Amino acid sequence: MPKKFEDYKEKLKEIVKSKGLKYSTQREEILKVLYNSKEHLTSEEIYNEVKKINRNIGLATVYRALAFLEEQGLINSISFGSEGKKYELNRGKHHDHMICINCNKIIEFFDEELEKLQKEIAEKHGFKLIAHELNMYGICKECQDKKS
Ligand SMILES: [Zn+2]
Ligand SMILES: [Zn+2]
Known part of the structure; x- marks a missing residue:
């Protein structure tokens, strides 16, 4: 809501x-x-x-x-x-980001599997996870198309 x-x-x-x-x-x-x-x-x-x-x-x-x-x-x-x-x-509402290093566009995403995996990794290290931020840097689809 x-x-x-x-x-x-x-x-x-x-x-x-x-x-x-x-x-x-x-x-x-x-x-x-x-x-x-x-x-x-x-x-x-x-x-x-x-x-x-x-x-x-x-x-x-x-x-x-x-x-x-x-x-x-x-x-x-x-x-x-x-x-x-x-x-x-x-x-x-938790979400993570993909960031285009060419045009600075930000794509938001949420992935249940990824969230779960992060918790599991933390647990494996005896680490109490409180929060996380995930930024994935790269080139967005539009920028890739422009370059080719
Ligand atoms: Zn871009
Ligand atoms: Zn955001």
Whole structure:
């Protein structure tokens, strides 16, 4: 069941309160941008979107807010090596990513077998698995077709 933005906002409020911090609408605005986006966004893209709601926001504020939101588990990031990160809202539905190193497209996928296998591997090592991230890097179909 897809959650409403209000649910994410409530969660943010709770976290901010429990940390004894001041509630900032900027964090909320950034969360909103990610909530409304179907894509994974770079910090610059997020900045450009937030600017449409809040003209006065600075890039440094966006960076800080993103770090905070990620630390609190409200959003996730996917690393692009030297090209930086892309962010997405943590919608509570685990998935992994395939990343095209040519056009930066991200394909999301979920595979039951793979999830099971990871747990088994961890168990074999006496390792208590809490979470995992899997990024597969390569060339997407469209980019392969263009090259041939
Ligand atoms: Zn591609
Ligand atoms: Zn994703």
